[in-house]
Amino acid sequence: MQALERLVQEAAALADPQAPGAPKTAEAEVARVMQVCNACRYCEGFCAVFPAMTRRLTFSPADAHFLANLCHNCGACLHACQYAPPHDFRLNVPQALARVRGRTYQAHAWPRTLGALYECNGLTVALALAAGLALFLVLALAMNGTLWGAVPGADFYRLFPHNLMVALFAPVFGFAVLALGLGVRRFWQEAPPGPASAAALGEAAHDALTLRYLDGGHGEGCHVEDDAATHARRHAHHATFYGFMLCFAATSVATLYHYAFGWVAPYGFTSLPKLLGVVGGVLLTIGTAALWRLRRRRHPLQGDAAQAPMDLGFIALLFGTAVTGLVLTALRTTPALPLLLAVHLGVVMALFATLPYGKFAHGVYRGAALLKWAIEKRRPSNLALGGD
Ligand code: SF4
Ligand code: SF4
Secondary structure (H helix, E strand, O other), X not given: OHHHHHHHHHHHHOOOOOOOOOOOOHHHHHHHHHHHHHHHOOOOOOOOHHHHHOOOOOOOHHHHHHHHHHOOOOOHXXXXXXXOOOOXXXXXHHHHHHHHHHHHHHHHOOOHHHHHHHHHOOHHHHHHHHHHHHHHHHHHHHHHOOOOOOOHHHOHHHOOOHHHHHHHXXXXXXXXXXXXXXXXXXXXXXXXXXXXXXXXXXXXXXXXXXXXXXXXXXXXXXXXXXXXXXXXXXXXHHHHHHHHHHHHXXXXXXXXXXXXHOOOOOOOOOOHHHHHHHHHHHXXXXXXXXXXXXXXXXXXXXXXXXXXXXXXXXXXXXXXXHHHHHHHHHOOOOOOHHHHHHHHHHHHHHHHHHHHHOOOHHHHHHHHHHHHHHHHOOOOOOOOOXXX
């Protein structure tokens, strides 16, 4: 009874952040929420967060970071919860975890001083950066007198030589890989789960690639603006992810062609790089357009409103990359090629520049959290309560 009274007092204190006992950080709020859930356990089958929760009695900031990135923000536990607002407990698991997710990226960022960029990496910055870089390239071509006019064989290397493109993009992409790699390493080392078996690796890869935990726990999907379940978010995420991966594969195959076989771009429309790029671009366009629409419609209680600009900025850059790439492919034999190429490269450059400190991080951290969970669940519970 005393424990219940304490929970009620803490829950009521949330309405007044100055009140004694009110959680002072996002991690402390996750600890409060998880302690209530640990007593209730109604949502135990919804996703991996709840079984991971039952292996703990207390929740350190490292636990909060782990659980936050395990959550796929499907919203099912908010709509199922009898303690959700307007109940006095004001329990909102998806929102509490979403807030900590944002803090995870900052807390583990490499280098640490740049972690603050996650807060200002929003829609305005994304659009301004893309426009600024595109304008810079447009002006460079205009000053060269090559901004408008058909290019023989649609050979865009006549405008921007291959080595120049590599010099522009390789360092930016390399830095993104390094920064995210070292960031997620810090996240891993915060609470290392032990070595990964092949089974754990396989399960984590399967769960990540199928977005298993966007099924709401009942297989009917997750929530957008109300308590109706839909697979729309899962499908939109899949189209975006696989579209992005196909575009990446197109670039990788083209790089292989160039360096391993000496086959220099541009490639024919039926070549492998072109086919991968076009299919990937179409999927990416459809997926990001759907994600934008769904993001704008989401119920504000299901996430952290402060992160909406970062989400939308990333979606906008992915959409811009896909659309400008497709238009460039369609009109590559027209005099508009140089202008379209400059705009496309500007958008891609903005996407690359914002990768390490933007929404892209969520895929990397979630993948690491899924692997942590796949390892942890195969180990005996430290609690030894017989519940595993
Ligand atoms: S979210 Fe609510 S219903 Fe679900 S386990 Fe927690 S307290 Fe129980
Ligand atoms: S929002 Fe969905 S994924 Fe996140 S904890 Fe709740 S049920 Fe699990």
